[in-house]
Amino acid sequence: MRLWETFRYELAYQSRAASTWFYFLLLLVLSYLMAAVVFIDEPLSGSYFLNAPFIVALVSTLTFFFLGVLVLAQIAGRAATRDLESRMHSLLYTTAIPNYIYLGGRFLAAFALGSILMLAIPAGVFVAALFPLKHPELVGPLSAATYISTYFLLILPNAFFALAFMFALAVLSKKGILTYLVGVIFGVVTITSWQIIGVQEGNWQLATLTDPLVLSKITELKKVWTANEKNTLLPGTHTDIFTNRFLWFALSFGVLLVTYLNFRTGTISERKSKKKQNLSVPSTPVSFQLPQTVSIPQVQKSFAFPTRFLQAMTVGKESIKLITLGWGWVAMACMFAFVLFTGPMWFSGYYDIPEVPVTGKLLDTLENVMDHGIWLFIPLLIIFYAGELVWRDRDSRLNEIMGAAPVPVWVSFAGKLGGMVLTLVIMQLLLMVAGMLVQISLGYYNFQIPVYLKVLLGIRLTDYVLSAVLAFAVHVVLNQKYLAHLVSVMIYLFSLFGPEFGIESRLLLYGSDPGWSYSDLRGLDPFMEPWLYFKSYWGAWALLLAVATVVLWPRGTEQRLQKRFQQGINTNRFPIKAISVFSVLLIVILGWVIFYNTHVLYPKTGFIETLEWKAEYEKKYGKYQNSQQPSVIKTKLLVEIFPKEKAVDFKGTYLVENRTGSEIDTVFLTTAPGVTNILVSFNKPVKAEIVDEPLAFQMYVLEKPLFPGDSVQLEFHVRYNPQGFPNSGINTSVAKNGTYFDDSWLPVIGYLNSRQVFNANDRKAQGLEPKSFLESEVETFAQQRVAFETIIGTDKGQTAVVPGNLVKSWTKKDRTYFHYTSEIPINNKLAFFSSEYRVHNAQWKADSAHVVAISILHHPDHTHNLERMVQGVQASFNYLSGELGKYPHSEIRFTEVPGYNKGMHAYPTNIFYREGYALLKPEEDPGGIDIVFATVAHEVSHQWWGHQVSPAPIKGAALITESLAWFSAFEIVEQALGQKTFQTFLNLARRDFLSPQERDADPLLQASQTSLIYRKGPLALYALREYIGKEQVRLGLQNFFRKYSTLNTARPVPSDLYRELQMVTPDSMRYLLHDLLASNTFWELKTEKAVASPTSLGKWNVTIDVYARKYTVDKKGTQTDVAMNDLVQIGVYGVPGDTKTDKNLYMQPHRICSGRQRLEIEVTGKPELAGIDPNNILMDLKNYDHLTKVQLRQNRQ
């Protein structure tokens, strides 16, 4: 046979299989849906075309990643081992086909077929451009190059690499199924490159190389490329991608070559015969004798339940053996090892700072599919072994004997399912042990085994059992192993990503639930009741599936579904009908209960905010947006929290004063959705014109208008007590322990701007006028401070907290009450907490007259950072009260709230922090970043920046709150912890800001992006400080604070801050202030060469060649060069460790112009390094080329 014939035969053979074309269709549909539905948000929010080369590449590679690899696995597996599986190998291998023709033909045919199937991917994406569903406006000009380059440069090489590795492993191991393992490994390598090397480590260069599917590079481009570049450039032609392709082609050819060299057609029979010899099985004795008559004992047979139980147990034992003695134990060992080796890293994910390895956090990551793709592996294993168990007897050709044995199908099914479940229990226990070993390795011994068991054997095992039942059912119904594998995987992925495909209802996604999370404070509390309902519902489905499995089980030799059904129905003694009816009844009842809870009860009593609802509010009442309204000046509340009932009752009064210059005759009230407004009344005669409960808006006309300075009192009674539960996104505000909510359930005077639809595309879809937000339509914003007094009650044993000083607390029956008042009017931002806290008390003392009580309310076990936090508060008070002014209250409180993420937020007098902060161990951080101290300083700074100076709510306002609070925190760290720690923070801020992201951003004065206001802001102020001096910047900030912290000024806007900073900046440096704050400017600085030669006076003459450029980037991503004539620091450093010479030999600003230039500097010591902007003060995206090694040149004398 010639190569061509082998090729043609194989291609024809595989294309005859219906499944091949089923995959083509599947790929086509999936890629279409990915482009037109799932990833439509990318072009929509990034404002580029849905057929831009970038998104075509992204969607295509992702589709390849999700499904393409699986499809190829089947093709490669078939091509490599079909002869073995059909037992044709002994025929074929003995013919005189040269290996290269046999293997080559097979591989090329597999690749050709794969190439044809993979055509479906770009084709599907292309169809999305023709039928763009909801967004025809996003279709740009069609270009063939886009799809051709995606196919030939991205998809086809990906397919080649995957096929090469799959084919190689399958041929060498002679196991077709291992191609799926290669698929999984490709997935893991890709995810690791992308998520760990790229996102976490920031080493995108390496990630590009290690990622065989180039997803990493494309996701990096997503951040780096501007919208314009995404529309025009072809990702496939990027040089990095060429490098990647080259490397992987080399690897793939290598693997194929190894396969070719190691392929011996005889291998199998040789190996087998060797085995036989080792076993030395005796054959029939030559001298044949008739048997001594051994009487076969008559046995007692029984088919009662104990026998059935024994039979099920026996089948179960066999199943466990099959799984654990096959590849299962390797998989389990891999997962055990994965937890053991990567587990410690889960506790240093936040800036590499070690954390206390509490069980809750460990479990949060252990088996969380969204965190670690490896957990996708378990359902895949379940599916795989369900197939193996269903096919077990047929694969070992015992099926006819077993089929004739007096074992009912339900017994063997129960045994197989039971065996699998027991194996899963073993695996979960192994993972628990691995988790505990991780904790031990980190020096932590509080294992909390009940929590482990609840999560691993309660929640996760339930999910796995449901998956297992489904997988058995699919395998039995379809009765085609590979197809059933694929369908099961699809169903599993669908139930996982259903919402992405537009199926929201958890009643339609097999095995799903509304979600859950664990927290030390809160436990599993608000999640378990809905979880139980959903799992019982899916359990009922599983029961029905189990019945179907029993009925359709391919016992005997009948393959056809219909026949199997008849046979199953006719001959089963199992009560099929009764159980089917029972499970259908359960499905209907539980489904109805869940539907009633999620779709009737909860939307009525709780609330699900929709875009339509927001748009309706704006359409109907937006006209009142700018009408003059009185301001709340005094709030009195009586709050009753009922943690167990998950209810809150608010009774309160607002004293409302007309602080405008004109009389007011109408008061608008925006109430909260999802609460019951029991009472709204005024102490003056009013007429209710509008009471719109659905849109939560009310309008009252005063009989006598309110003159300027007049006030009216509003009394209200609101109750939050939602019934039922939502389909997803369970509200955790009120829980048995760990209650935290803000003031959003309280009524608000006036029309509520924040309720509007912000996203431009959403506005368009809802038929709203385009509108730019946060650009002030009002001239000035008045200060809004309220005198605040609250009595808050909660269950005995819990501590409830609101802003203000605690006046007193008392216990009445099983309720405890706390009475708080604010010493001065505070910002009208309220938060309410209730938990079983332990309180850590300390104080800060400026002088005997000014003492501030510091209290930290924390989870009893979370004591690690208490002292550090207190020190942070004290250091902050030292700096802030010295620099800016007195802290206006006598108490400051930190309250811990549930959640392992790292969040802190400042309300007046109260700062909450997530459990994640409590568990950090900054003292063990090798990088020396004291993030807890710094974040505490930042939040305390908000008591000045934010709560004393509160900016007008317009674009850029966060510059005044977040950027200034971080700049103050930096200076607090510098003052309290010293230069070294200070530098680590600057580096941290730089790392975050310089990591790949879009550069088409707003200037700081209008910024709202997190990386700008939290990172660039403080860095800009630091840069300014380095050029105009620390004192000048501090002076500017002091002036700004003093001017705007008083109650009778308008609230400041960013330009007010800019003006104050301008006042303290010398004229010569104002350009820098402008570049840092008022425009989106970047520098490109580079030291090309530095040469030093000794002078006759024993000094050194250093010549430095530098290159400089300055440019701005506008919102479209266009770069514009700006002529540069800036002062930039030039530095020369001596040999480190040489104590005689000062390491820092020279550090002076020089005027640097655009382009190349040479600087000459004389230094006293022997120079080692020299360069421009050595401390990376200016915003340069590539700041690693600022310094260079100095070349030393000896004089000739």
Added chain:
Amino acid sequence: MKDETTLHIKNVSKAYPNGVKALQNISLTIPAGMYGLLGPNGAGKSSLMRTLATLQDPDEGSIFFGKIDVLKDKEELQRTLGYLPQDFGLHPNARAEELLNYFAIMKGVREKKSRREVVEALLKQTNLWDLRNQKLGGFSGGMRQRFGIAIVMLGNPKLIIVDEPTAGLDPAERVRFLNLLSEMGENSVVILSTHIVEDVSELCTRMAVINKGEILMETEPLQAIVNLKGKIWRKVVQKDQLSRLEQEHIILSTKLSGGRTVAHIYSEGFPGNDFEEVLPDLEDVYFQVITQHSRNNVSHSIQEVAK
């Protein structure tokens, strides 16, 4: 009591999806004892066996074993059934004793002690006791087949169905195997399908010949041989004479013997001088039935064409 161990097959038909009529209106009554089912490859033997062994349902007909309605109450039959399919495998990593114990449980032997006893007895009976700790993957064809018979004998079945059990066995093994079977036939129905005539002639008290899904003959082997007496003739011929001979006589079989071709023909009268009469054996019976039937079919179709 007698009727409890009689198998009644009535009007059983079965067609496969590809149109092959595997069984056509088969009716048999099989009493206790060894019963041979003889037929060429693809005759429908295995289809009939699988149907009797509850592995597939016929399209039509009924099967009763004693009072058990085999098609309705499969499990009841399975409790007293021993079935050895033509093609079967064993878990290659399991050990002989282990797997036999497994099947003992599957066959309802719950009590541990009696299970151990019966497993031991069967392994000894099948001469596998010394190999009880060997992995089954290393077993030869004969050992596997003997292990199969051990499985069949588990639980004292009343209906035993063995499908082509002697294929691939060496002569000694075959003898031993058939002995085991005949012992079981003393108070059970044992149905043995085979295409090897000796298997039947040596053991079976009754037999049926099946071809293309139809029962061509149901008889006692000895009686059938007696019936053929005087009708079988032998002639040594050259190869090139065969086609002429075929036109003139009904050839049942041709065999090579010492380089020459020996033909058996069927003739009710004296066929000619160059023929010598031979004593018929079961093989002649078998070939006579098969040949007769196919000639009938041919003449049928010729008649149809002639019409």
